[in-house]
Amino acid sequence: MAAKERKIRVLIGKVGFDPHDRGILILSHGLRNAGMEVIFLGKFQTAEEVVASAIEEHADVIALSDHCGVMRLIAKDVTDLLKENKATDISVVAGGIIPEEDISLLEEMGVTGNYGMGTPMEEIVNHIVERVNDRDEKSRLKAAS
């Protein structure tokens, strides 16, 4: 793992009316313990608000959480808005209750992880670090060429 000068910044986004927040509480603790900075806006946000804050806060990653089985709708709006705002350098990961058949759809949108209950925190942390490193690697290659 390459040493980073700056801490990885993760913005946790809860879009819509899903009230379940145990997952994001556990995630926040886990990511902070792993040395990341966590920004949480609270529940009941729109996709627009999540994306605007992620840009403003210079987040590396947006972590979306949903337990209503509609991650595909939330992720679609969030990824579309990131494209519109030319902010696709922000990676999107997701977790909660995600229907099996939606996972390939989410991955096509570039939304990865898609974790369910009981996923070891280490796995999530490693995944986020990997996505940020991948992005940094790509931008270095791009700059070099």
Place this chain on the structure above:
Amino acid sequence: MGNDTIDYDRNYGALIRDKTQSNISVKPVYGPEDLPGLDYKRDLGNPGEAPFTRGTYPEMYRKALWLKSFIVCYATPEETNKAFKRYIAAGQTGLRVLTDTATLSGVDPDHPLARYDIMCNGNPTFALTEYETMLDGISLENIDYESANSTPSGSFFTYIYLVSLMEKRGSDISRLRGTNINDPIHAFIVYGTPEFPPDLARKVNQDLIEFGIKNTPNYHPCTPCGYDMRDAGISSVQEMAFIMGNALQYYGDAIRERGVKFDDFKPMVFSMSSESDFFETIAKFRATRRLWAKLAKERLGATKPRNMACRIGIRTAGNSIYPQKPINNTARITMQILAAVLGGVQAIDPSGIDETFGLPSQESRIFELDLQHIIAHEANVPLTADPLGGSYYVEWLTNKLEEETARLLEEIDDQGGMWECLKSGWLQKQFDMTTTEIQNEINACKRLIVGANAFKGDDGEISKAIVDGAYKVPPDEKRFGAITRVKELRKSRDQKRVTRSLKALAQAVREDQNVVRPTMEAAKVYATLGEMVGTIRLAKGLPYDPYERIPTPEFLKGVL
């Protein structure tokens, strides 16, 4: 040696813990020395006698089995109605409904935040029309109807719709039976919806208790909910202390401020969680009954034994249901239901084996009913009351849980009750502390979860079938149909009557009258949920939309 040789370990899968799920240290064996001074009559009593440790009723399940009651929450009112009828025919005896998250949050389907999860987790009951369809052909005069909606507005409007529907049908509302959670303190912690801020939520909670005892005396207007809190990750002791603390707060307020008598209510009902720790769960139900008998008498002035007793309705622990190797969930639910029956509860609402993949399938619901029929008729578990009474370990654990809960309740009292504990942030800290502690233990494999952090393995055909079978929400076009329906309703209803009724509701709020009756009148002429919540808020000087994203509708601007 060939490649197919495996290492044999006699101790593979050996115990790693010496504590219960709530981290109570346990010795390898218990005996009479662990129960010094145990007095049968004082500490246990026969079932049906104070302090009710051994059960609420003398004959327990010989006379009446627990209610088999689970949440029915399909996307449309038509589907929900059909499902209710199918389940009643298969042995469901308590109807329980949960709506979608927008409804729980106090808004209509056309609210801009609602579009994502509209119709997920249940049907959007945005107006009385939806209850008319959902409960078509089901009498409300002879059925137990329980509300799973437990946000401040969710509890309140479930009651409003039920009694309004009964009056419209010409039924006698005094015959309504069942329970309403109406526990706003727990809702602030678990749901955090802002539609009724604490002072308003406190008034609505009291209005419902006061109206309920006068007009629907067979219905429980306030049944503190430990289940939701427990599922958010607290301990047994915290669950017990918080429900009893909440009950003392709400009923104490009603006695002081509304002049009601605790003896006039039906016995207290608590909603609790049946957890994976088998003996701790059993002891928890026994300790809850014993401690409550004392509190009801000493703190709320109960004079009749009936009012010192409590009934317990449980849901099996939703957060114990895992997506890894889902067939294992059948074992978890079976153990949790068995613990509830051995603990002498009055209502059981099981999780679905498939509920981490979607809403439970109808087959999974029928399995849950059959599981209870098997416990009753094949395993003969309910034949005799409190079969574990007198077990050294169970009695010791019952004492231990009661002592620790009484201590935590003292801490709550010292702070001035549960509303104060909520406002000061103490309550939230209690949750954060325990949730983090448990999660750290899971991460460090000091607490094993089969399939998740231990005994992992691949999913096979059976697992795949469970995943595929889970109920899927309808296609988006159908879901967004609720938006069309609410818009059409607003066009087709008698708008003058709606405006008049909302004006009267606002007036009642301003004059600090009981809001139940005026809200019922508005519901009966098809004011929508969002409009009724918004009107109550406006009259309190709050913005119409709790989420501050939509403006006050034009027609309300003139009248308020």
